[in-house]
Amino acid sequence: MEFLIQDTGLSAWAFIGLCAISFVGSFIAAALGLGGGMLVLAVMALVLPPTVLIPVHGVVQFGSNLGRAVLMARSVLYAVVPAFVIGSVIGAAIGARLVIALPLWLLLAVLGLFVLYGTWSPGFRSSRPGPMKFLAVGGVSSFVTMFVGATGPLIAPFVAAACGDRRQVVSTHAMLMSVQHGIKVLAFGILGFAFGPYVPLLAGLLAFGFLGTYVGGRVLLRLPERIFRLGLRLILTLLALRLFYDSFGAYSR
Numbered sequence: 001m002e003f004l005i006q007d008t009g010l011s012a013w014a015f016i017g018l019c020a021i022s023f024v025g026s027f028i029a030a031a032l033g034l035g036g037g038m039l040v041l042a043v044m045a046l047v048l049p050p051t052v053l054i055p056v057h058g059v060v061q062f063g064s065n066l067g068r069a070v071l072m073a074r075s076v077l078y079a080v081v082p083a084f085v086i087g088s089v090i091g092a093a094i095g096a097r098l099v100i101a102l103p104l105w106l107l108l109a110v111l112g113l114f115v116l117y118g119t120w121s122p123g124f125r126s127s128r129p130g131p132m133k134f135l136a137v138g139g140v141s142s143f144v145t146m147f148v149g150a151t152g153p154l155i156a157p158f159v160a161a162a163c164g165d166r167r168q169v170v171s172t173h174a175m176l177m178s179v180q181h182g183i184k185v186l187a188f189g190i191l192g193f194a195f196g197p198y199v200p201l202l203a204g205l206l207a208f209g210f211l212g213t214y215v216g217g218r219v220l221l222r223l224p225e226r227i228f229r230l231g232l233r234l235i236l237t238l239l240a241l242r243l244f245y246d247s248f249g250a251y252s253r
Contacts, residue, residue: 010047010048010201014047015201015204017043017047018043018044018047018201018204018205019204019205019207019208020208021039021040021043021044022040022060022064022204022205022206022208022209022212023208023209023211023212024036024039024212025037025039025040025064025209025212026064026067026068026208026209026210026211026212026213026216027212027213027215027216027219028216029064029065029068029152029170029174029213029216030068030170030212030213030214030215030216030217030219030220031216031217031219031220031223032170032220032228032231032232032235034152034153034156034173034232034235034236034239036064036212037057037061037064037152037177038152038153038239038242040057040060040061041053041057044056044057052198054184054188055185055188055193055195056195056198056201056202058145058181058184058185058188059181059185059195059202059205059206060202060205060206060209061177061181062178062181062182062184062185063202063205063206063209063210064206064209064210064212064213065173065174065175065177065178065181066174066178066182067209067210067213067214068170068171068174068178068213068217069171069174069175069178071213071214071217072167072170072171072174072217073171074171075165075167075168075170075171075172076168076171076172076175077159077162077163077168077172079130079131080129080130080131080134080162080172080176081172081175081176081179082131083131083132083134083135083138084134084135084137084138084176084179084180085138085179086135086138087134087135087136087137087138087139087140087142088138088139088141088142088179088180088183089142089183090138090139090142091138091139091140091141091142091143091144092142092143092145092180092183092184092187093187094143095142095143095144095145095187103250103251105247105248105249105250105251106247107144108243108244108246108247108250109243109244109247111144111151111153111154111243112240112241112243112244112247113240114154115153115154115156115157115236115239115240115243116236116237116240117157118156118157118158118161118236119157119233119236119237119240120233120237128161128162129158129161129162130162133158134158134162134176137154137155137158138176138180140154141154141155141180142180142183142184145180145181145184151180152173152177153236153239153240153243155173155176155177155180156173156232156236157236159172159173159176160229160232165225166220166223166225166228166229167220167221169228169232170220
């Protein structure tokens with residue numbers, strides 16, 4: 001066990017706990033589309049230093065989303081993927097080089113408002129966004145994720161509006177998030193982050209995350225469309241409220 005946690009500053013119980021939360025987070029994301037990434041990020045923040053948190057979380061989310069996208073590859077809405085990839089590359093390149101101009105509390109508040117609008121606005125949900133909108137959301141969300149970490153709720157309203165059924169929503173969101181997290185991990189590697197000491201931890205998190213994805217995917221197949229859509233909107237609302245809470249905390253510091 002010492003080999004697994006060497007040079008990470010983690011205890012054995014912290015290692016086991018992170019693997020367990022990786023399973024739970026991937027299960028939630030596979031069954032309901034999102035929510036697991038925020039949960040994993042919140043728990044990781046309790047045991048990992050800030051300089052390590054975002055890069056390691058990026059690797060975990062890349063693996064979790066890629067596994068989900070591969071398992072559900074037939075349902076992905078591929079028409080929007082190329083535009084999102086281009087936007088994400090541009091956003092990550094800018095975000096990796098710039099110190100964000102907006103105060104963190106304001107950025108979080110704006111994100112929370114946008115998530116609520118995209119979730120509950122009838123006009124937004126019936127608009128069926130195409131590739132050009134995904135080019136823009138790829139750029140904005142990829143820029144933001146370099147500072148905030150989990151931007152799944154920002155992308156999810158677009159995916160939910162563009163996709164026709166729950167399997168397409170989950171698989172397409174997973175594909176886009178794996179692209180974004182992959183680009184982010186690459187950017188942190190170029191910037192010089194040393195992933196070496198965390199390889200055993202990452203291996204455990206990815207393995208348990210894939211298992212959670214598989215189990216959650218089985219639950220998704222049995223979930224009625226109406227219940228899925230309602231659950232997705234409720235989770236997005238809760239995550240928006242969490243963004244407002246984090247905004248207030250950042251403003252108070």
